[in-house]
Amino acid sequence: MPERGSYDRDLINSILDEALICHVGFVHEGAPVVIPTIHARLGETLYLHGSPASRMLRSMRSGDEISVNVTLVDGLVVARAAFHNSMNYRSVVVFGSPRIVTDTQEKRDALEAITEHVVPGRWADSREMTEKEVKGTLVVALPLTEASAKMRTGGPGDEEEDYDLAIWAGVIPLTLTAGEAIVDPLLRVDVATPEYVSEYKRPV
Amino acid sequence: MPERGSYDRDLINSILDEALICHVGFVHEGAPVVIPTIHARLGETLYLHGSPASRMLRSMRSGDEISVNVTLVDGLVVARAAFHNSMNYRSVVVFGSPRIVTDTQEKRDALEAITEHVVPGRWADSREMTEKEVKGTLVVALPLTEASAKMRTGGPGDEEEDYDLAIWAGVIPLTLTAGEAIVDPLLRVDVATPEYVSEYKRPV
Numbered sequence: 001m002p003e004r005g006s007y008d009r010d011l012i013n014s015i016l017d018e019a020l021i022c023h024v025g026f027v028h029e030g031a032p033v034v035i036p037t038i039h040a041r042l043g044e045t046l047y048l049h050g051s052p053a054s055r056m057l058r059s060m061r062s063g064d065e066i067s068v069n070v071t072l073v074d075g076l077v078v079a080r081a082a083f084h085n086s087m088n089y090r091s092v093v094v095f096g097s098p099r100i101v102t103d104t105q106e107k108r109d110a111l112e113a114i115t116e117h118v119v120p121g122r123w124a125d126s127r128e129m130t131e132k133e134v135k136g137t138l139v140v141a142l143p144l145t146e147a148s149a150k151m152r153t154g155g156p157g158d159e160e161e162d163y164d165l166a167i168w169a170g171v172i173p174l175t176l177t178a179g180e181a182i183v184d185p186l187l188r189v190d191v192a193t194p195e196y197v198s199e200y201k202r203p204v
Numbered sequence: 205m206p207e208r209g210s211y212d213r214d215l216i217n218s219i220l221d222e223a224l225i226c227h228v229g230f231v232h233e234g235a236p237v238v239i240p241t242i243h244a245r246l247g248e249t250l251y252l253h254g255s256p257a258s259r260m261l262r263s264m265r266s267g268d269e270i271s272v273n274v275t276l277v278d279g280l281v282v283a284r285a286a287f288h289n290s291m292n293y294r295s296v297v298v299f300g301s302p303r304i305v306t307d308t309q310e311k312r313d314a315l316e317a318i319t320e321h322v323v324p325g326r327w328a329d330s331r332e333m334t335e336k337e338v339k340g341t342l343v344v345a346l347p348l349t350e351a352s353a354k355m356r357t358g359g360p361g362d363e364e365e366d367y368d369l370a371i372w373a374g375v376i377p378l379t380l381t382a383g384e385a386i387v388d389p390l391l392r393v394d395v396a397t398p399e400y401v402s403e404y405k406r407p408v
Contacts, residue, residue, distance in 0.1 A: 020277055020378075021291070023227040025238035032236050034229035034273040036295060069238040073224055073380075078401065082319050082330035083337040087225070091240060115286050119376070126286035127366055133287040155388045162331055168395050172323070172404050173383035174224075176277075184359045184373040191372050197282065200376050 002086075002154040012149045015092045016041045016070055018203040020118060020176070024048065025067040026059050033059075039068070040110065040117035044144045046094060047101070047110040052138040060098045060140050068094040068142065073174055079156035080167040088171060090151040098140040110139045120204050121196030176202045206290075207356040216353045219296045220245045220274055222407040224322060224380070228252065229271040230263050237263075243272070244314065244321035248348045250298060251305070251314040256342040264302045264344050272298040272346065280376040283360035284369050292375060294355040302344040314343045324408050325400030380406045 006012075016022075022039045025032060035056045040047050046068065050057045060066065075088035101107045111134065115123045129137075156169045178200040181193055210216075220226075226243045229236060239260045244251050250272065254261045264270065279292035305311045315338070319327045333341075360373045382404040385397055 020280075021275060021293075023229075023238050023240075023273055023275070025227075025229040025236035025271075027231055027234075027236050030231075031269045031299070032229035032231050032271045034227050034238055034271045034297070036227075036273060036275040036293070038291065065235045067229075067236045067238045069227055069240060071225060071227070071240040075386075076224075076322055076404075078323060078326065080331050081333070081337075082315065082327060083333050083341070085319060085322065085326075085330075087242065087322075089225075089240070093238070095235070111286065115289060118280055118289065118291075119282060122282065122289075123286060125371060126289075127284050127369055127371060129285070129287050133285070137287070155386070155390075163390055164392070165331055166392055166395050167329060167331060168398050168401060169388040169391055170397075170401070171386040171388075172401060173386065175381050175383060177379050177381040179377035179379060182279075182359070182375040182377065184375075186359075186367055187373055188368070188370055191370050193374075194372050197372060197374070197376060200280075 002157060003152040006149045008149065012092050012144070012147050013041060015072060015090045015149055016046065019070040019072055022068050022070045024056060026056060027064065028055065028059050038114055038118060040113035042109065042113045046142045046144055047113060047139055048142070049111065049114055049137055049139045052136070057138045057140065061100060063097050065095060065097050066142070075174055076172040077156050078169055078172065080158045080162045080165050080169050084156055084158050086152060086156070088152050090149065092147060092149050094142060094144060095146040096142045098142050101139040101141050104134065107134055107139050111137065119196060125194060206358040206361060210353045212353065216296050216351050217245060219276060219294045219353055220250065223274040223276055224406070226272050226274045228260060230260060231268065232259065232263050242318055242322060244317035246313065246317045250346045250348055251317060251343055252346070253315065253318055253341055253343045256340070261342045261344065265304060267301050269299060269301050270346070277378055279378055281360050282373055282376065284362045284366045284371040284373050288360055288362050290356060290360070292356050294353065296351060296353050298346060298348060299350040300346045302346050305343040305345050308338065311338055311343050315341065323400060329398060
């Protein structure tokens with residue numbers, strides 16, 4: 001079967017680590033809300049961050065269950081039959097009750113992980129976060145205990161009788177590609193572009 | 205301001221049309237669920253489809269409100285201060301109560317739109333859907349009346365005093381890129397790869 005679910009921890013971690021963003025679902029006044037945000041994984045914990053004023057993070061203070069989905073689109077599966085068109089993907093779903101991170105060290109570690117998750121190598125180069133900036137960021141932790149992966153790989157699966165048709169079939173692979181970096185016009189002229197920017201790619 | 209919200213219909217439509225997948229949020233037994241799926245827009249309506257057995261689509265039969273988010277990541281904004289790192293993105297949120305599509309013609313039109321949304325030019329080339337396949341697909345329609353866009357563009361916004369620092373800053377642009385198509389090994393040898401496959405790109 002090309003499509004399958006899994007509780008394999010390494011697979012789940014690799015998908016969470018490769019994806020740049022996740023989609024967080026929560027219930028706000030009875031209605032479902034879905035918001036994209038940046039995440040990072042540290043061991044068995046998923047961290048999300050944002051402004052303390054954001055509706056998502058305010059809602060998380062309640063301790064109510066949330067749901068996080070991460071999806072990587074790997075390819076378009078073009079079948080002979082329109083009905084059998086599909087996508088190759090890797091996806092992770094996490095359910096759980098978020099915990100507001102109050103410990104300053106855990107918060108700093110999470111913010112470092114989030115920075116490194118997006119641009120590996122960047123944290124050590126950045127102007128470090130001030131006490132005020134750390135305080136002004138809300139970080140929540142979600143345990144990865146209720147996490148599962150789902151993926152599809154491989155070519156199209158057509159009906160037996162359709163393989164004789166003169167219709168093209170196959171897969172169009174898709175990747176997220178970094179273009180040439182756009183330098184901030186206000187950058188000091190003596191600062192060169194670091195390799196972690198010029199050689200940026202996903203997966204790292 | 206680099207980050208802004210908008211009700212501009214053309215902007216909303218262009219984001220919905222460019223994104224390959226959306227994330228659907230719904231409430232299932234009191235808990236929020238987020239599921240990635242393929243969508244397509246026809247005029248002022250967003251269509252989603254799936255197996256009638258899928259939890260998402262079964263849940264939609266209730267007529268309860270759902271939420272759909274579509275997000276395109278355009279670039280990584282690397283600021284001097286870790287606190288000001290950001291992403292350039294274009295995102296759309298839609299709220300509404302889905303309607304199960306029962307009219308056969310509307311259903312066929314939606315399935316054609318979904319196929320054409322993913323691989324433009326493909327529908328006319330495919331083995332067309334049988335009556336049984338159309339019946340075996342659940343299609344839901346969501347009006348785009350409650351839709352809004354949010355996006356961020358441009359370079360980093362650092363603190364005034366940080367511009368003197370010898371720290372690189374700028375944007376790493378990201379695009380979804382199609383690789384060379386992988387031909388189904390079971391393809392008839394006399395079938396050439398069509399141009400809509402070999403020249404595939406997003407946005408179309």
